[in-house]
Amino acid sequence: MIPAKISTKERILNESRRLFFEKGYETTSIQDILSALDIAKGTFYHHFQSKEELLEEIAVQFAKEAHTAMQAEIGDLGSEGTGLDKLRRALIVARNWKKGKAEEVRFLLESLFSASNLQLRDKIRRKSVDLSFPLFASLIVEGQQDESLKSALRADHLTSIIFDLSDALGEKVAFYLLGRSKESEADIYDLMLSYHKTIEDLLGCPEGGLDYFSREDWSELAQLFKGGGAVSVPSLEPLPLVANAG
Incomplete structure (x- = not known):
């Protein structure tokens, strides 16, 4: 089966997510994203205003x-x-x-x-x-x-x-x-x-x-x-009801 083609918007999201994660949001520029994807500035702004x-x-x-x-x-x-x-x-x-x-x-x-x-x-x-x-x-x-x-x-x-x-x-x-x-x-x-x-x-x-x-x-x-430990096998015990706590 031929895999579904990823849309340009999805490509921008996936690459930006990777760059933000690796470099940090503040230090990643729109130009970094454009260069990584080899797309024009107009293409980016067609999908995202900022x-x-x-x-x-x-x-x-x-x-x-x-x-x-x-x-x-x-x-x-x-x-x-x-x-x-x-x-x-x-x-x-x-x-x-x-x-x-x-x-x-x-x-x-x-x-x-x-x-x-x-x-x-x-x-x-x-x-x-x-x-x-x-x-x-x-x-x-x-x-x-x-x-x-x-x-x-x-x-x-x-x-x-x-x-x-x-x-x-x-x-x-x-x-x-x-x-x-x-x-x-x-x-x-x-x-x-x-x-x-x-x-x-x-x-x-x-x-x-x-x-x-x-x-x-x-x-x-x-x-x-805090970055001081490896991910262990998830337990079956929940944390408190915290909807937005990271």
Whole structure:
């Protein structure tokens, strides 16, 4: 079978993703991309108005890949398990996906958590939420119907509150992983546990229903994202419900 032809836009995205990862977003110029692909400047601007728009597309691409992995896992479960079980599995898949792409995710954190990209980060966050919101809301509805989640609050309201909490925690985690936080590894871990417990209470699931992760798990992840360790075989234990924490 003849492989499908890759579009020019896809070529630009793939090559830019590689260059940003290898050289860094700030130090990669549009000319670097043009030279690597041997294309004219007009060809680039036909698809992307700026380097910022290109980064946005790459970040959304990452979010779509993680979302597709979660959907596939939930689809494989079918009617098996409760809504809480499926929510937990979705988190496991998201965690393991990010862990397997730790270096690329770090590049995104470094790019998006710079002072010059605040508006872009917010724009990407909104797109990521729009992508994941229906899946998590549907799993909460399912959990409420099978009574694995006891909260009587509206599922869409719960999802919105949890995503906001996760975004706030995700920012703190990101700054720590990037070495821009005065808090210690232990401080961040304790904070994660507090957020995690709050989310469990909001959902009305049994204590530990989303599963806590060990201090050792967090240390391994922190080392991995800081570039100090190799990727290990993904475990089946999830991190807390952190939608945007790298």
